[in-house]
Amino acid sequence: MGDRPLAAAGNPASTPPAPAPCIDEHVDSCTKIRATSTRTTGTSHRARLLLVDDDPDVRLILARQLRQQGYYVDVAASGQEAVEYVDQTSYDVIVSDVRMPSMDGIELLQVVRQHDLRVPVVLLTGAPVLDGAVQALEFGAFHYLAKTTGLPELERVVDRAASWRRSRVPSDASQLRPSHTAMTALHAGLDATLDRCLQELWIAYHPIVDVVHQEIFGYEALLRSTEPALPHPVLVCEAAKRLGRLDQLGRVTRDRAAEPFAGAAAPPGLLFVNLHVTDLDDPLLKNPRAPLSQIADRVVLEVTERSSLDEVKSTRSHIAALREMGFRIAVDDMGSGYAGLTSLALLEPDYVKLDMSLIRDVHLSLTQQKVIRSMTDLCRDLGMKVVAEGVETVDERDVLIESGCELLQGFLFAKPGRAFPKVAW
Numbered sequence: 001m002g003d004r005p006l007a008a009a010g011n012p013a014s015t016p017p018a019p020a021p022c023i024d025e026h027v028d029s030c031t032k033i034r035a036t037s038t039r040t041t042g043t044s045h046r047a048r049l050l051l052v053d054d055d056p057d058v059r060l061i062l063a064r065q066l067r068q069q070g071y072y073v074d075v076a077a078s079g080q081e082a083v084e085y086v087d088q089t090s091y092d093v094i095v096s097d098v099r100m101p102s103m104d105g106i107e108l109l110q111v112v113r114q115h116d117l118r119v120p121v122v123l124l125t126g127a128p129v130l131d132g133a134v135q136a137l138e139f140g141a142f143h144y145l146a147k148t149t150g151l152p153e154l155e156r157v158v159d160r161a162a163s164w165r166r167s168r169v170p171s172d173a174s175q176l177r178p179s180h181t182a183m184t185a186l187h188a189g190l191d192a193t194l195d196r197c198l199q200e201l202w203i204a205y206h207p208i209v210d211v212v213h214q215e216i217f218g219y220e221a222l223l224r225s226t227e228p229a230l231p232h233p234v235l236v237c238e239a240a241k242r243l244g245r246l247d248q249l250g251r252v253t254r255d256r257a258a259e260p261f262a263g264a265a266a267p268p269g270l271l272f273v274n275l276h277v278t279d280l281d282d283p284l285l286k287n288p289r290a291p292l293s294q295i296a297d298r299v300v301l302e303v304t305e306r307s308s309l310d311e312v313k314s315t316r317s318h319i320a321a322l323r324e325m326g327f328r329i330a331v332d333d334m335g336s337g338y339a340g341l342t343s344l345a346l347l348e349p350d351y352v353k354l355d356m357s358l359i360r361d362v363h364l365s366l367t368q369q370k371v372i373r374s375m376t377d378l379c380r381d382l383g384m385k386v387v388a389e390g391v392e393t394v395d396e397r398d399v400l401i402e403s404g405c406e407l408l409q410g411f412l413f414a415k416p417g418r419a420f421p422k423v424a425w
Helices: 056-069 079-088 105-112 129-136 151-167 179-198 233-242 246-261 277-281 315-325 342-347 366-380 396-403
Strands: 048-052 073-074 095-096 121-125 145-148 201-210 214-222 270-275 299-304 328-334 351-353 385-386
Touching: 048 056, 048 079, 056 073, 056 095, 056 151, 056 385, 073 079, 073 328, 073 342, 079 095, 079 105, 095 151, 105 121, 121 151, 151 233, 179 233, 179 246, 201 246, 214 233, 214 246, 233 246, 246 270, 246 277, 270 277, 270 328, 277 299, 277 315, 315 328, 315 342, 328 342, 366 385
Parallel strands: 048 073, 048 095, 095 121, 121 145, 214 270, 270 299, 299 328, 328 351, 351 385
Antiparallel strands: 201 214
């Protein structure tokens, strides 16, 4: 059982022998929802939810809260018990803990999919793991949610799941039962999820400022997702990697990042765009008709140092071709990745972005200050400019300026947002 989201209250709720709309007899404060009640969120009180968790205190708290939101809630203390419920009842939403003995949440999800391909399954975990999240999505989970996010976020996710379910219930209930072909195709669920993500993907822009002249030097383009099952950029990238679709993700991101810079209302400064190292092999990156290529003289391509440059052959020739088109090059996340200073020799970048792990609390660490000053001096000698990422405090800003860093990026100045966030000096 993972970390609990709330302190326990009341006595543990026992599990009913068969699906029931409420377990009021075990929770004094639980009030039955009458058939005539209405929810302010717009989700019908008739929506039925199955809550699965091996911790009785968590079951009690979550069941009470969800009933107060108007749901009929059945509770199960294990994956095996949940399977018995699913055999007897059709649910609008299933919420399950991931870490349970005997049958965990991922295994339960796989069994549920043998009964119903469309019921939204929300998985809760006390310790989010990227690999586990992607595995959950591969089997068609609606959302993978950390328990530490709290009850309000769970309520929002469940509301979205119930609305999603209602909009997709087929007129013929037999369509919910998976055929052999459907089950074979189930593992393509992550593929469909990524499709939805790419359709709605949007770009947040994070200002990079010149603190000496107090002007905006440029913006870093950051992908953002509104797809509930892929809410974080890291999850989006990992899903694309597993599906062999990193090139497609890169193309969509680059095209959308370029849009606000193409017209007469384009902002001043440069556009910094992240590349995965494998993007260097994508022929469309060098297509002169691509939106990003049309503004190449204003674009800095960031190659993250978190990935090994050994993944790509002929790196030098790729970089030379991009420079010929007018692109400039940056090494991103310097100080956190595989290659170290060898990436400077291989890429000969115009810009070096220091990873935020070097910046955090730099005013409290003489070692960090010496490392940053040495790297700044080295880059200056090589004709490269340094950008310090993750600046959050005035103390960090002042030490970085003393160390020779003039280009800074971080929440101290602005948070990433749609085109274009205002900067606080």
